Amino acid sequence: MACSSSIIGVSSIYQATPSSLELPKRPTSNSPLSLPFSDKSHFNGLKSSSSNTHSRFRQSAACNGNSFVTSAVVTPNSVLSEEAFKGFGGFDKDSLDVSENEYETEEDEVAGEIAVENKNELVVSKLGLPQKLVESLEGRGITELFPIQRAVLTPALEGRDIIARAKTGTGKTLAFGIPIIKKLTEDEEERGSRRRAGRLPRVLVLAPTRELAKQVEKEIKESAPYLNTVCVYGGVSYITQQNALSRGVDVVVGTPGRIIDLINGNSLKLGEVQYLVLDEADQMLAVGFEEDVEVILENLPPERQSMLFSATMPGWVKKLARKYLNNPLTIDLVGDEEEKLAEGIKLYALQATGTSKRTILSDLVTVYAKGGKTIVFTQTKRDADEVSLALTNIIASEALHGDISQHQRERTLNGFRQGKFTVLVATDVAARGLDIPNVDLVIHYELPNDPETFVHRSGRTGRAGKEGSAILMFTSSQRRTVRSLERDVGCRFDFINPPSIEEVLGSSADQVVATLAGVHPESVQYFTPTAQKLMDEQGVDALAAALAQLSGFSRPPSSRSLITHEQGWVTLQLTRDSGYSRGFLSARSVTGFLSDVYSAAADEVGKIHIVADERVQGAVFDLPEEIAKELLDKQLPPGNTITKVSKLPALQDDGPAGDFYGRFSNRDRGARGDRSTRGGFRGGRGSRSPRSFSSSRYSDDDDNDFRRGGRGSRSDKSDWLINDRRSSRSSFGNRDSGFGGACFNCGRTGHRASECPTKQSY
Numbered sequence: 001m002a003c004s005s006s007i008i009g010v011s012s013i014y015q016a017t018p019s020s021l022e023l024p025k026r027p028t029s030n031s032p033l034s035l036p037f038s039d040k041s042h043f044n045g046l047k048s049s050s051s052n053t054h055s056r057f058r059q060s061a062a063c064n065g066n067s068f069v070t071s072a073v074v075t076p077n078s079v080l081s082e083e084a085f086k087g088f089g090g091f092d093k094d095s096l097d098v099s100e101n102e103y104e105t106e107e108d109e110v111a112g113e114i115a116v117e118n119k120n121e122l123v124v125s126k127l128g129l130p131q132k133l134v135e136s137l138e139g140r141g142i143t144e145l146f147p148i149q150r151a152v153l154t155p156a157l158e159g160r161d162i163i164a165r166a167k168t169g170t171g172k173t174l175a176f177g178i179p180i181i182k183k184l185t186e187d188e189e190e191r192g193s194r195r196r197a198g199r200l201p202r203v204l205v206l207a208p209t210r211e212l213a214k215q216v217e218k219e220i221k222e223s224a225p226y227l228n229t230v231c232v233y234g235g236v237s238y239i240t241q242q243n244a245l246s247r248g249v250d251v252v253v254g255t256p257g258r259i260i261d262l263i264n265g266n267s268l269k270l271g272e273v274q275y276l277v278l279d280e281a282d283q284m285l286a287v288g289f290e291e292d293v294e295v296i297l298e299n300l301p302p303e304r305q306s307m308l309f310s311a312t313m314p315g316w317v318k319k320l321a322r323k324y325l326n327n328p329l330t331i332d333l334v335g336d337e338e339e340k341l342a343e344g345i346k347l348y349a350l351q352a353t354g355t356s357k358r359t360i361l362s363d364l365v366t367v368y369a370k371g372g373k374t375i376v377f378t379q380t381k382r383d384a385d386e387v388s389l390a391l392t393n394i395i396a397s398e399a400l401h402g403d404i405s406q407h408q409r410e411r412t413l414n415g416f417r418q419g420k421f422t423v424l425v426a427t428d429v430a431a432r433g434l435d436i437p438n439v440d441l442v443i444h445y446e447l448p449n450d451p452e453t454f455v456h457r458s459g460r461t462g463r464a465g466k467e468g469s470a471i472l473m474f475t476s477s478q479r480r481t482v483r484s485l486e487r488d489v490g491c492r493f494d495f496i497n498p499p500s501i502e503e504v505l506g507s508s509a510d511q512v513v514a515t516l517a518g519v520h521p522e523s524v525q526y527f528t529p530t531a532q533k534l535m536d537e538q539g540v541d542a543l544a545a546a547l548a549q550l551s552g553f554s555r556p557p558s559s560r561s562l563i564t565h566e567q568g569w570v571t572l573q574l575t576r577d578s579g580y581s582r583g584f585l586s587a588r589s590v591t592g593f594l595s596d597v598y599s600a601a602a603d604e605v606g607k608i609h610i611v612a613d614e615r616v617q618g619a620v621f622d623l624p625e626e627i628a629k630e631l632l633d634k635q636l637p638p639g640n641t642i643t644k645v646s647k648l649p650a651l652q653d654d655g656p657a658g659d660f661y662g663r664f665s666n667r668d669r670g671a672r673g674d675r676s677t678r679g680g681f682r683g684g685r686g687s688r689s690p691r692s693f694s695s696s697r698y699s700d701d702d703d704n705d706f707r708r709g710g711r712g713s714r715s716d717k718s719d720w721l722i723n724d725r726r727s728s729r730s731s732f733g734n735r736d737s738g739f740g741g742a743c744f745n746c747g748r749t750g751h752r753a754s755e756c757p758t759k760q761s762y
């Protein structure tokens with residue numbers, strides 16, 4: 001009888017489960033196998049596919065007392081398969097060509113299912129793990145296995161080679177860590193306390209970045225402090241690492257380059273390695289380690305167990321699997337599932353221009369991170385530096401990228417972990433795989449290069465079942481890319497506007513109130529008499545003034561443009577009754593109208609956008625605060641109204657920039673520059689500088705703005721360059737060349753918002 005790989009795998013999970021567990025019987029034909037666990041957000045589904053079966057995954061959730069219990073219902077073929085990773089850069093069975101007959105699955109047989117609803121199967125203390133491992137795990141608050149850990153445990157204990165994939169932050173490190181530690185611990189217990197000095201490593205974990213290597217080391221050390229785990233990576237002195245290795249070691253975690261150097265220098269000998277783990281194998285390729293990885297694998301004893309974790313299966317990773325893994329078992333907890341992100345992550349998208357992004361950023365952090373930790377992702381090291389520098393004037397922040405020395409990177413990460421500063425601005429490579437607990441917010445300051453990067457970036461929040469938010473910032477020309485991203489990742493963005501001043505003030509006040517809890521009662525008593533006096537004299541206003549001062553808003557915030565987010569500007573809307581319409585409004589007709597009503601307004605007008613709703617004859621435009629005030633007092637021709645808007649309506653964004661460039665303003669840049677230095681949002685924050693951003697204040701024209709100037713800015717250009725490069729090598733950015741902008745409604749190029757077939761507004 002042909003035996004299903006999955007049946008073998010699933011039943012073997014239970015066969016290998018320690019005797020302390022009540023084991024389920026082998027699957028029968030009509031009972032579902034259900035692995036319960038206690039937090040729905042950990043669940044990523046246990047599912048896989050094989051050449052002739054469909055995945056069989058169902059997820060059910062129920063409220064059980066106070067705790068939310070989610071059951072992963074797994075049919076026998078749904079955990080294990082030789083072909084997985086479909087749809088997300090997945091691999092196909094033919095190209096991998098592993099374990100053909102032995103693990104072939106037959107549709108009928110897979111129907112066999114067994115119900116297991118014994119929560120104990122996930123309870124760390126009931127898995128037959130060595131007591132000291134259980135104790136250290138429990139000491140870290142790890143009392144139940146996460147699904148990937150549960151799925152890997154038994155086949156790993158059986159000694160099988162494994163290829164695995166699970167969503168970000170779902171505990172992959174301990175998925176390979178627990179079985180390996182169990183085996184090492186048991187070996188050690190057998191040998192008694194005789195630990196050979198100078199012993200050679202039995203475990204080798206390869207990681208693509210130093211930070212990831214250090215994290216894996218930390219996870220293993222904290223779970224098994226009694227084992228000797230040494231982490232080796234470049235950028236620091238060899239001596240400490242060589243000394244640590246020479247004292248005798250159980251586990252070596254490291255990046256390929258330094259491992260090779262240590263092998264060549266005879267400090268690291270791999271002749272006794274029994275367990276190999278390749279963590280984030282696809283990233284080895286991305287950071288150019290493929291040759292080094294192969295050299296290392298060639299140096300390992302052939303008799304070993306190998307586990308490979310990878311989010312995608314590019315050709316090189318498949319080749320590795322074929323060449324260096326022995327009949328591997330695939331465990332894919334993502335599979336064809338649409339949503340690649342952990343459930344607790346809320347996704348937002350926000351349209352901004354090159355420069356307004358910078359002014360909006362700190363407001364997003366204030367409103368969405370609510371005083372917690374934020375990671376901002378930039379494309380380039382230079383942007384990481386610039387953005388961090390600009391933010392630091394408002395919120396404590398540090399940059400993390402490859403040009404920063406290893407020592408400084410570690411200090412930065414430690415400072416961030418300890419909450420010494422709350423915003424980390426990082427490039428993708430530097431932040432790869434970082435496990436920083438309690439990151440509340442991820443901001444994609446620039447679009448990621450591909451969906452996998454988006455998933456990895458976003459996955460720095462919402463880890464280990466917690467909640468978090470990710471905000472994607474994009475320019476109007478990137479709207480289409482955002483839609484592609486939704487499709488590729490299987491997610492849905494909530495399109496948001498920049499936070500209003502009221503929201504920023506409200507959040508700031510909340511955060512200040514939260515900090516009051518940290519004031520020592522003994523300090524409070526010194527201030528009580530004055531506080532009492534103030535309260536008697538001024539009532540609640542005294543407390544409000546204190547909160548305003550502490551929030552950095554001792555002066556009232558000046559208004560800001562809703563279009564550019566620039567300080568000292570106001571966004572107004574001109575609406576014309578259809579009865580008075582002389583054809584559609586255009587940017588030109590808006591300036592014409594303004595010069596009729598109040599010529600100073602025509603001279604000073606900033607950006608102009610036409611409202612996308614065809615039923616409304618309307619346009620929004622920016623004016624300096626004082627001019628706006630004066631304009632609002634003017635008598636208007638009948639049928640026209642001008643109002644100050646607090647939220648932008650959907651706007652047309654459909655003109656090639658060149659068509660309108662510079663036509664609608666007769667002032668020179670200096671006029672605006674002088675004016676805009678007046679006032680200033682958060683001007684009252686003591687020595688902190690206002691939120692203007694270096695010399696690029698005129699560089700904020702986006703692709704489809706009507707206003708003059710600014711297109712030469714570096715950041716705007718780099719947006720374009722990135723887009724152009726991207727379009728040739730990823731699923732993103734297939735721009736239609738004949739049309740300058742994308743439709744504001746649907747994001748597609750090739751038609752204007754007024755011709756949009758969907759007529760949807762965001």
Ligand SMILES: Nc1ncnc2c1ncn2[C@@H]1O[C@H](COP(=O)(O)OP(=O)(O)OP(=O)(O)O)[C@@H](O)[C@H]1O
Nearest residue numbers: 142144145146168169170171172173174433435464
């Ligand atoms: N069973 C568990 N119970 C509670 N916390 C856990 C459990 N397993 C792992 N964790 C914690 O969850 C966090 C995420 O784990 P880990 O870094 O291994 O995730 P990951 O899947 O490797 O993420 P990424 O793909 O982003 O690298 C860690 O802080 C880890 O200590």
